Amino acid sequence: MKHERRDSNRDFDHGSGHLMLISPERVFYAGLLGRPRGRTTGSLMIYVSIEGRLKLTQNGRCDEGLTIATVRPNVPHTIESEFRSVINVTIEPETVTPAALEQLIQRVSDDGPTLVERIRGAYHQWRLEKRRGGFTTQEFDSILLGEVLPRRPLDARIVAAIARLNVFSGPAVTAADCADAINLSQSRFLHLFKQETGISFRAYRAHKRARHLLHFVNDDINLAHLAQDIGYPDSTHFCHSIRRFYGLKPRAIFSGSRDLRIYRSDASDGAQLVTA
CATH class of the missing domain: 1.10.10.60 (Homeodomain-like)
Known part of the structure; x- marks a missing residue:
């Protein structure tokens, strides 16, 4: 049975602040985290706290008191937050050169506070907007990361x-x-x-x-x-x-997603993301 997806860009109560931007190459999610359990995804994951601190467990190591953390693709991990909600930036590894992914992971380690400020700033702007989807990977990267990640050449x-x-x-x-x-x-x-x-x-x-x-x-x-x-x-x-x-x-x-606003990159109105 084929499910016909409705247009989910309806007018949600902006008070929840829960939203997601999604394309085949990227996801930005700001919403409920849920009970902490182990998870394993094929994406590079960047977690950013909205308030409070994060706790990340991976590879037998537990890091606490974090405001930003990265997890490499296909690595089992558990993320916990003092606040009920969390920001998660997802990058599909096949879309970025391996060297660029490594540089981004290192950048989080070296310049985490700057990225936290940038990502939180984009989130706080987007949560106040009444807008439809329509964004490119380049816009997504520029706004959230301050750079466009180089594409991985594929056959x-x-x-x-x-x-x-x-x-x-x-x-x-x-x-x-x-x-x-x-x-x-x-x-x-x-x-x-x-x-x-x-x-x-x-x-x-x-x-x-x-x-x-x-x-x-x-x-x-x-x-x-x-x-x-x-x-x-x-x-x-x-x-x-x-x-x-x-x-x-x-x-x-x-x-946990009933009040989540979803914006997709395939919107027909051609709307663009704006800088935070």
Whole structure:
């Protein structure tokens, strides 16, 4: 059953301050964190406190008293906050050169307070705006990071496969589908995909499938139908995958996102982000 996503850029109560900007390459989320549990995503994660301090546990190490923290892609971690809400900036690693990602991680370590001020400033401006979506990756990076991250060069055939995986509603995309579309054998395609992106096709698809959930989190929707619509074989796989990626059950995510305003990069009105 295909779910028709409604326009979620309705007039929410701005008092909650909960909002999300989402594109295939980036996510900015400011909202409820939920109970701290382990999570593992395929993205580079930058957490920024809205108020109070953060506590990050990863690789057997616990860091407390933080206002900003980074987690590399595919690293299990737990994030806790003294405040109920948190800011999370998500960067898809296949869209940025590995060297640039490393430099950004180092920059957080070396110049964290400046980035905190910049990211919080953008958030406080966006929460007051009545606007629709429409933004580019370059605008997103410039406003939040003060620089445009250099793009990772990818084989055009892998770019085409990624575009198929970034469609957030519809039948599950298989390696065979992608290989056939670009006239490669499946084994050759799988090798090329990992060589270009640094991650296996299966792990990449699992990450993108869980990420697609974000497009629907403020919808009133049957979760079993949603699981099918974004490519999961059944509700059990859906629940297990979402809990692994986000540390929360799907129902908890939806419950905490009822007043979340969502702005997408695919808006037809061509609105632009403004600098904070």
